[in-house]
Amino acid sequence: MFGYPGGNIVDVFDCVRTAKFRFVLGRHEQGCVHMADGYARATGRPGVAIVTSGPGATNAITGLATANMDGVPLVLVSGQVPLSQIGTDAFQEADMTGICRAATKHSFLVKSADEIPETVAEAFYIATHGKPGAVVIDVPRNVQEAMTAARYPERVSLRAYHPESAATSSQVNRLAKWLNEAKRPVLLAGGGVIAANASSDVAALSRKADIPVATTLMGLGSIEESDERALGMAGLYGTHAANAALVAADLVVALGVRFSDRITDRCFPKGTCRGRLVHVDCDPSSIDKNVTVDLGIVADVKDLLATVDSRVKPRRRAAWLSRVAGWKARPAPTDHLSRKGAIAPRDIVETLARAAGEDALFVADVGQNQMWCAQYLRHSSPRRFLTSGGMGTMGFALPAAIGAAIARPDLKIVAVAGDGGAQMTIEELAVAVAERIPVVLVVMDNGCLGMVRQMQDESFGGRRCAVKLAGHGDTGRPDFAKLARAYGAIGVRVDNPAKLDAAIAKAMRARKPVVIDVAVDPEANA
Numbered sequence: 367m368f369g370y371p372g373g374n375i376v377d378v379f380d381c382v383r384t385a386k387f388r389f390v391l392g393r394h395e396q397g398c399v400h401m402a403d404g405y406a407r408a409t410g411r412p413g414v415a416i417v418t419s420g421p422g423a424t425n426a427i428t429g430l431a432t433a434n435m436d437g438v439p440l441v442l443v444s445g446q447v448p449l450s451q452i453g454t455d456a457f458q459e460a461d462m463t464g465i466c467r468a469a470t471k472h473s474f475l476v477k478s479a480d481e482i483p484e485t486v487a488e489a490f491y492i493a494t495h496g497k498p499g500a501v502v503i504d505v506p507r508n509v510q511e512a513m514t515a516a517r518y519p520e521r522v523s524l525r526a527y528h529p530e531s532a533a534t535s536s537q538v539n540r541l542a543k544w545l546n547e548a549k550r551p552v553l554l555a556g557g558g559v560i561a562a563n564a565s566s567d568v569a570a571l572s573r574k575a576d577i578p579v580a581t582t583l584m585g586l587g588s589i590e591e592s593d594e595r596a597l598g599m600a601g602l603y604g605t606h607a608a609n610a611a612l613v614a615a616d617l618v619v620a621l622g623v624r625f626s627d628r629i630t631d632r633c634f635p636k637g638t639c640r641g642r643l644v645h646v647d648c649d650p651s652s653i654d655k656n657v658t659v660d661l662g663i664v665a666d667v668k669d670l671l672a673t674v675d676s677r678v679k680p681r682r683r684a685a686w687l688s689r690v691a692g693w694k695a696r697p698a699p700t701d702h703l704s705r706k707g708a709i710a711p712r713d714i715v716e717t718l719a720r721a722a723g724e725d726a727l728f729v730a731d732v733g734q735n736q737m738w739c740a741q742y743l744r745h746s747s748p749r750r751f752l753t754s755g756g757m758g759t760m761g762f763a764l765p766a767a768i769g770a771a772i773a774r775p776d777l778k779i780v781a782v783a784g785d786g787g788a789q790m791t792i793e794e795l796a797v798a799v800a801e802r803i804p805v806v807l808v809v810m811d812n813g814c815l816g817m818v819r820q821m822q823d824e825s826f827g828g829r830r831c832a833v834k835l836a837g838h839g840d841t842g843r844p845d846f847a848k849l850a851r852a853y854g855a856i857g858v859r860v861d862n863p864a865k866l867d868a869a870i871a872k873a874m875r876a877r878k879p880v881v882i883d884v885a886v887d888p889e890a891n892a
């Protein structure tokens with residue numbers, strides 16, 4: 367449990383003191399929720415956070431929206447003013463359930479202590495069933511103080527929420543028939559494949575019938591990228607092969623995706639595709655929402671693939687795979703190459719991957735650094751690349767990495783952030799030091815809000831505004847290595863391309879929290 371106390375949750379903290387689970391004190395409520403989120407993404411189990419009312423609760427909102435958008439199971443307990451004071455503008459009163467309407471899957475306001483066990487059980491049920499999401503339990507102070515004999519229920523049964531659903535046999539038959547008929551099929555794997563633990567089933571289908579697989583940003587890791595059928599990431603900043611294949615396909619089977627604009631703008635610009643489009647998702651509201659599909663199946667991706675498997679004929683599709691190979695061989699754009707003497711983003715990411723080894727988990731922040739990680743890491747297994755896909759929340763990486771490190775102490779945990787995003791949640795470095803969590807934070811330091819700078823260069827004739835992270839003579843640019851040392855972590859600065867390899871390898875071996883501040887060519891694009 368990750369959290370931050372205050373007056374309207376202090377009664378609960380009196381019990382946290384003696385609880386049998388580990389409690390981690392964050393340094394900002396947004397950080398606490400990202401930690402719970404990172405824990406959940408790394409394991410598939412719900413993350414839990416606890417905050418006080420008013421500003422503690424509102425500080426948590428960005429974290430909630432970030433988890434919820436990406437379908438991450440999370441439960442947040444927030445303190446609230448006593449029931450009798452709700453609506454009186456009491457000290458540290460915020461209408462949490464009202465604010466949460468658009469940022470969570472569901473939120474509860476508990477009105478008596480007798481409701482607590484049932485509400486907690488329902489919150490975890492909702493967070494983890496159907497499409498996972500963030501759930502809030504808002505607990506007024508007087509309810510925290512009251513006594514109850516109520517017990518934790520054995521089963522949860524909700525009158526209005528029955529998310530379990532399965533494909534009909536006619537849907538399964540039609541999907542199998544279309545897969546068997548298709549000449550140019552493509553699977554599009556999203557975060558739902560990882561959430562459903564269906565990566566190996568996707569790989570099996572791809573192998574059996576020679577079907578290329580593209581992934582969304584959230585789906586990275588759902589297929590081993592060294593496989594000849596793996597196309598890499600689709601959509602904006604995606605690979606040529608993934609986008610070309612999705613456009614040329616005569617059948618696209620989208621698994622656990624929600625068709626965000628980052629995919630549709632490139633691959634489904636008219637809201638449909640050239641061939642047949644099948645959408646499999648556990649969330650009924652996502653079907654026919656952003657694209658019009660020929661077949662929509664509301665089902666658990668893993669269950670569906672298991673059912674369809676026996677009806678799909680083994681097949682070789684040499685002609686289609688050779689076209690795919692041609693697209694994959696096309697040289698990548700040269701935007702990532704850096705000028706003489708500067709460190710190229712690709713070199714940083716590839717050096718990090720080499721130094722971290724196989725047993726590593728990367729958390730990417732948001733901006734160019736995120737896209738460079740998406741593009742240049744070789745994603746090979748699920749839950750090893752965490753990033754804020756839907757919200758694109760700067761500041762996500764470090765706290766989420768701390769949560770992931772607590773969940774997976776067996777892995778090397780590397781957070782990659784830009785110099786902008788790193789400054790949004792750097793305070794959580796204190797948690798890594800105090801709790802002895804050996805995360806590595808790599809700051810890809812280009813001195814600017816690079817992603818926005820790139821947009822201004824490409825779409826606004828180079829009219830740059832509000833993107834330089836420094837004042838006159840570079841004032842205001844923190845020395846991240848010194849900042850790390852101020853927190854008690856190891857701090858390293860790398861600005862010489864020739865020293866990149868050795869510096870990163872050495873920093874990676876430390877068993878303490880480390881910040882590696884790497885100078886990145888400020889003009890490099892993603």
Ligand SMILES: Cc1ncc(C[n+]2csc(CCOP(=O)(O)OP(=O)(O)O)c2C)c(N)n1
Binds near residue numbers: 760783785788
């Ligand atoms: C909280 C938040 N505020 C603003 C943005 C908009 N935004 C997206 S990328 C970006 C620039 C990020 O800069 P930096 O962290 O230095 O990463 P870089 O692009 O330079 O790698 C901004 C401002 C955002 N995604 N999240």
Ligand SMILES: [Mg+2]
Binds near residue numbers: 784810812814815
């Ligand atoms: Mg930057």
